[in-house]
Amino acid sequence: MKTYQLYIDGEHVDPVEGSWFESVDPYHGEAWARIPRASRADVDQAVAAAKRAMWEGPWATMTASARGKVLRQIGDLVERESKALAEVEVRDNGKLFAEMYGQTRY
Structure with a gap:
């Protein structure tokens, strides 16, 4: 577990x-x-x-531009790990993988 x-x-x-x-x-x-x-x-x-x-x-x-850059990098990280995030969510709540993967990528 x-x-x-x-x-x-x-x-x-x-x-x-x-x-x-x-x-x-x-x-x-x-x-x-x-x-x-x-x-x-x-x-x-x-x-x-x-x-x-x-x-x-x-x-x-940080300047607003620098903060924006960091936030974009976080978004890129979430997108890069979207499959793993979707797998956890599917196991936790039973949604279909295709639906959850689309949501985590979005």
Whole structure:
């Protein structure tokens, strides 16, 4: 079974309260992934990290053009990984791959 973590402040971390839930593959009816159940403490940490990144990190001093370039690179990354993202979503919610792949590429 695949175990996912939260991504906070540039690191993959376990949930503060150690709470998890299982994602069930609707086709097989079996758990395929263990997902962190984020608590208020996890959200607070993520929001604080986002505020630091926005106001204190390199993003704060970037020009609009430079920010746009970064956002386009993120879009390119999502498109490049769209097949893997679609496979995870199909397994998680049971949608048809062709439909989900089209959505993740879009």
